[in-house]
Amino acid sequence: xxxxxxxxxxxxxxxxxxxxxxxxxxxxxxxxxxxxxxxxxxxxxxxxxxxxxxxxxxxxxxxxxxxxxxxxxxxxxxxxxxxxxxxxxxxxxxxxxxxxxxxxxxxxxxxxxxxxxxxxxxxxxxxxxxxxxxxxxxxxxxxxxxxxxxxxxxxxxxxxxxxxxxxxxxxxxxxxxxxxxxxxxxxxxxxxxxxxxxxxxxxxxxxxxxxxxxxxxxxxxxxxxxxxxxxxxxxxxxxxxxxxxxxxxxxxxxxxxxxxxxxxxxxxxxxxxxxxxxxxxxxxxxxxxxxxxxxxxxxxxxxxxxxxxxxxxxxxxxxxxxxxxxxxxxxxxxxxxxxxxxxxxxxxxxxxxxxxxxxxxxxxxxxxxxxxxxxxxxxxxxxxxxxxxxxxxxxxxxxxxxxxxxxxxxxxxxxxxxxxxxxxxxxxxxxxxxxxxxxxxxxxxxxxxxxxxxxxxxxxxxxxxxxxxxxxxxxxxxxxxxxxxxxxxxxxxxxxxxxxx
Amino acid sequence: xxxxxxxxxxxxxxxxxxxxxxxxxxxxxxxxxxxxxxxxxxxxxxxxxxxxxxxxxxxxxxxxxxxxxxxxxxxxxxxxxxxxxxxxxxxxxxxxx
Numbered sequence: 001x002x003x004x005x006x007x008x009x010x011x012x013x014x015x016x017x018x019x020x021x022x023x024x025x026x027x028x029x030x031x032x033x034x035x036x037x038x039x040x041x042x043x044x045x046x047x048x049x050x051x052x053x054x055x056x057x058x059x060x061x062x063x064x065x066x067x068x069x070x071x072x073x074x075x076x077x078x079x080x081x082x083x084x085x086x087x088x089x090x091x092x093x094x095x096x097x098x099x100x101x102x103x104x105x106x107x108x109x110x111x112x113x114x115x116x117x118x119x120x121x122x123x124x125x126x127x128x129x130x131x132x133x134x135x136x137x138x139x140x141x142x143x144x145x146x147x148x149x150x151x152x153x154x155x156x157x158x159x160x161x162x163x164x165x166x167x168x169x170x171x172x173x174x175x176x177x178x179x180x181x182x183x184x185x186x187x188x189x190x191x192x193x194x195x196x197x198x199x200x201x202x203x204x205x206x207x208x209x210x211x212x213x214x215x216x217x218x219x220x221x222x223x224x225x226x227x228x229x230x231x232x233x234x235x236x237x238x239x240x241x242x243x244x245x246x247x248x249x250x251x252x253x254x255x256x257x258x259x260x261x262x263x264x265x266x267x268x269x270x271x272x273x274x275x276x277x278x279x280x281x282x283x284x285x286x287x288x289x290x291x292x293x294x295x296x297x298x299x300x301x302x303x304x305x306x307x308x309x310x311x312x313x314x315x316x317x318x319x320x321x322x323x324x325x326x327x328x329x330x331x332x333x334x335x336x337x338x339x340x341x342x343x344x345x346x347x348x349x350x351x352x353x354x355x356x357x358x359x360x361x362x363x364x365x366x367x368x369x370x371x372x373x374x375x376x377x378x379x380x381x382x383x384x385x386x387x388x389x390x391x392x393x394x395x396x397x398x399x400x401x402x403x404x405x406x407x408x409x410x411x412x413x414x415x416x417x418x419x420x421x422x423x424x425x426x427x428x429x430x431x432x433x434x435x436x437x438x439x440x441x442x443x444x445x446x447x448x449x450x451x452x453x454x455x456x457x458x459x460x461x462x463x464x465x466x467x468x469x470x471x472x473x474x475x476x477x478x479x480x481x482x483x484x485x486x487x488x489x490x491x492x493x494x495x496x497x498x499x500x501x
Numbered sequence: 502x503x504x505x506x507x508x509x510x511x512x513x514x515x516x517x518x519x520x521x522x523x524x525x526x527x528x529x530x531x532x533x534x535x536x537x538x539x540x541x542x543x544x545x546x547x548x549x550x551x552x553x554x555x556x557x558x559x560x561x562x563x564x565x566x567x568x569x570x571x572x573x574x575x576x577x578x579x580x581x582x583x584x585x586x587x588x589x590x591x592x593x594x595x596x597x598x
Contacts, residue, residue, distance in 0.1 A: 135559050142566045146573050153577045162581040163593045169577050170530050170590075173570055174521050177537035180563065181514055184541050187556070188507075188548040238596040 001067045005074045013067065014076050017060040017086060018126050024053030025119035032112010043111040047101045047456065050115035054094045054122070061086045075133040075194075084334050084485035085129030085261045092254030092341040093122040098460035099349035100246035102452050106357040107155055107244065114154060118250060121147035125258035132269065134183045134193040137262055141179070141226070145172050148255050151247035152239055158359060164242025171225065171235035179222025185215030186270070195269040203273045216271055220281060223266070226259040229319060230288040233312050240308030245355070248304070249348035252311040253341040260318050264333060268325060268489050275325060282323040286415060289316030290422040297429050304362045306429055307347060310388060313426060314340055320415050321403045329406025330486035335479055336399035339471055343387045343396060346464035350381040353451050367433055369442025373449055380465045382434050387468045389430040390423045395471030402479065506547030513540035527578050527588040531571075538567050 003010040012019065028050050032041045061083055069078035096118060104111050124144030131137050149172060153165020187193050189212035190201040201207045221232070228236040240248045267278060293316060297309035314336075321333035354370060355361045371378040387396035400423060407416040442448060453461075471478060513536060520533030542560045549556025582588055 135562060139562060139566065142570070146569055149573050149577065153580055156580050156583075159584045160595050162577065162584055163595055165577045166527060166581050166590070166593065167596070169574050170521065170527065170534070173531075173534045173574065174518075174537070176570075177514070177517065177534060177541065180538065180541045181544070184544040184548070187559075188544065188552065191552045193555075193559075242596050 003067060003069045003078060005069070011074075011076065014064075014069065014074070014078050016064065017057040017090075018123050018130075020060050021053060021057040021119055021123050021126070024050075024056065025116045025123065028053065028119060029112055029116040032110065032116070040108075041111050043105045044101055044454075044456070046111045046115055047097050047104075050097045050119060051094060053119060054090050054097065057122075058087070058090045058094075061090065075136050076127075076130050077132050078130075080481075080485040080487070081261075081265070081330075081334075081489060082126075082130040084482060085257070085337075086126050088257050088261075088334070088337045088341055089122050089125040089129070089254050091338065092250065092257065092345060093118055095342065095345040095349075095460045095464065096246055096250040096254070098456040099249065099345060099352065101456050102454060103244065103246050103352050103357045106452075107157075109154060109244070114151070114246075117147045117151050117154075121151070121250070122254065125254060125261075128258045128262040129265070132195040132265075134186065134195070134266070137266070138176075138180055138183060141259075141262065142176060144255060144258055145176065145226075148172075148247075148251055151250065152243040154247060155244045158242075158244070160242040160359065161244060164239045167242075168235055168239035175222050175225030175232070177222075178218050178225065182215045182218030182220075182222055185211050185218060187215075189215055195266060198270040199272060202271065213274075213277065216274065216278060217281075219266065220278060223259065223263040224285055227256060227263060227319070228289075228312050228315050229285040230292045230312065230316070233289070233293065233315075236312050237305055237308040240311065241302070241305045245304070245348055245352045245359070248308070249345045252308070252348070253344040256311065256315060257337040257341055260315075260322070260333065260337060264322055264330065264489070267322065268330070272325075279323050279325065282319055283412070283415060286316050286319035286323055287418055289313065289319055290418055291316075294422045294425045297426065300429065301364055302362050303351060303364055303367065303433060306364075306433075307344075307351065310426070310429070311344065313422065314344075314388075316422065317400060317403055317419055320407050320412070320419055323415060324403075324406040324410040324412055326406055326410050327483065327486045327489065328409050329403060330489045331479065331482035332399065332402030332406045334482040334485055335402050335471075335475070338478065339387065339395035339399045339468065342464045342467045343384045346461060346468075347381065347384040347388065349457060349461060349464075350377060350384065353377060353453055353457070354448070357452060364433055364436050365440075365443065367436045368440035369437075370448045371438035373442065373447065374451060377451070377453070377461070378437050380461050381437065383465050383468055385430045385434050387472070389427050393469075393472045395468040395475070398471055398475040398479075402475075402482075503547055503551060507544060510540045510543040510547065513537075513543065525589050525591050527581070527590055530590070531574050531578070535567060535571070538563060 121144045124140045127140030149169045152168045155161040189208045190198045224232040293309050293313035300306035321329040387394035390396045390400045404416050517533045517536035521530050545556040545560050
């Protein structure tokens with residue numbers, strides 16, 4: 001099927017996954033409605049309903065592979081980059097829905113709205129990955145962010161959740177202001193909000209250079225906030241620690257992935273000719289993020305906050321791929337995002353299990369003795385931790401290797417070395433949790449015998465662990481997909497090869 | 502006229518940014534964020550004189566987003582006020598490293 005966007009119906013086909021998911025979100029919302037005297041909604045049933053919507057959207061996404069788009073000027077693109085990113089978002093949303101059930105039940109959160117917000121945030125992410133129009137990008141980003149603010153502040157009975165929600169909201173909307181101002185200035189300088197048209201104007205040397213550079217800088221600041229790059233990361237640990245754990249898993253995995261996808265697309269498609277101006281900034285952001293986040297993570301005794309800093313640190317590794325800006329690095333970034341989503345949601349699922357589906361027992365000492373009390377869960381958790389640390393044999397290792405390869409192809413030697421060193425440092429705080437789990441005996445009164453892991457959680461854990469081990473051994477299939485998806489993005493640096501020592 | 506409008510919009514944006522950074526009352530911080538967004542709106546309207554009418558369309562989108570953000574933001578502020586009986590962000594210190 002070929003779409004030329006002459007007829008408006010073509011937009012419906014091009015947006016099929018998003019439309020399916022939006023409609024399904026409304027269905028889930030309605031299904032969750034209860035009158036005050038009704039019995040509470042069935043959380044598990046609503047979860048399965050939301051999951052079906054995600055699966056249908058995934059089918060629609062797969063169907064889009066058979067569709068070719070001939071119009072480049074449309075607001076929405078049908079390129080493999082978008083479709084690959086959609087897989088990541090749908091996977092993150094699906095796993096979150098699977099693991100959230102017990103937590104939502106035990107904390108008595110309103111399930112219908114919770115799953116609806118996850119679905120709507122996912123729709124926002126899919127638009128972020130699929131648009132070449134800066135205004136649509138802003139709307140998509142806000143669709144995702146506003147849903148994420150609510151998800152953060154979702155537990156109204158919990159002080160921490162409200163506090164995290166407020167911090168995330170203030171800094172999130174603050175950064176959106178920067179992003180928007182950047183869009184306005186870029187539009188003023190080039191007369192277009194379409195990425196390829198901006199690139200054409202910039203390449204021709206037309207447009208107002210001062211305004212353009214200011215706009216690009218503001219866009220960069222906005223994205224740096226959104227991806228949580230040091231020094232714009234201060235919202236991230238607080239928001240991640242205070243939010244209800246399922247929301248944290250979703251934000252750390254999918255929201256971050258969406259921000260990176262949009263970051264990469266905007267800078268590689270709109271400003272490839274200005275690469276020399278923006279890459280030093282991204283270089284420094286990457287270095288600062290990797291070093292600072294890993295060092296602070298070393299000092300954390302709270303596992304949830306440690307995972308929050310680990311998420312910031314992973315953002316640093318991903319920024320290396322943005323700085324490298326070649327096809328290998330872009331493919332590495334996509335591969336990394338997929339593996340990262342799976343292992344992050346998995347790790348948070350175990351964290352929820354250990355904490356008894358609540359917000360206590362999050363300290364690393366609380367993991368003492370978990371290994372021998374719940375060997376299967378502990379083995380799965382160890383796999384996630386090893387993959388987060390980037391141990392050989394896991395998907396996390398291969399993902400880091402591909403990003404390193406991208407950095408090396410662009411001759412960013414320093415970044416590659418720092419990435420490797422930061423990874424070694426990160427072993428300490430990941431393995432410390434594993435060490436407590438297996439080598440320490442449980443404190444009195446802290447028995448791990450009773451944990452609540454219903455079927456959906458097991459499903460998510462087995463799927464996640466399976467994906468990580470599979471990609472650790474046989475990564476080439478997914479890498480080929482990522483390479484195809486990265487085509488056309490990131491020819492920037494290749495042209496410079498050989499020009500620099 | 503364009504230069505003046507852009508400078509005014511930049512000044513408003515800086516006032517908004519400074520406000521978020523130095524004020525400690527959550528509602529004032531939120532108002533400063535709104536000031537940022539409206540500074541951008543001014544840029545869009547001013548630039549649309551020279552580039553095209555779509556700038557004024559963007560302003561409507563931004564106003565819609567700002568309204569949605571206001572709804573969620575005020576709800577969050579109310580929810581935290583119920584816990585702390587204050588909206589001064591210096592009092593919110595459960596989360597720190």
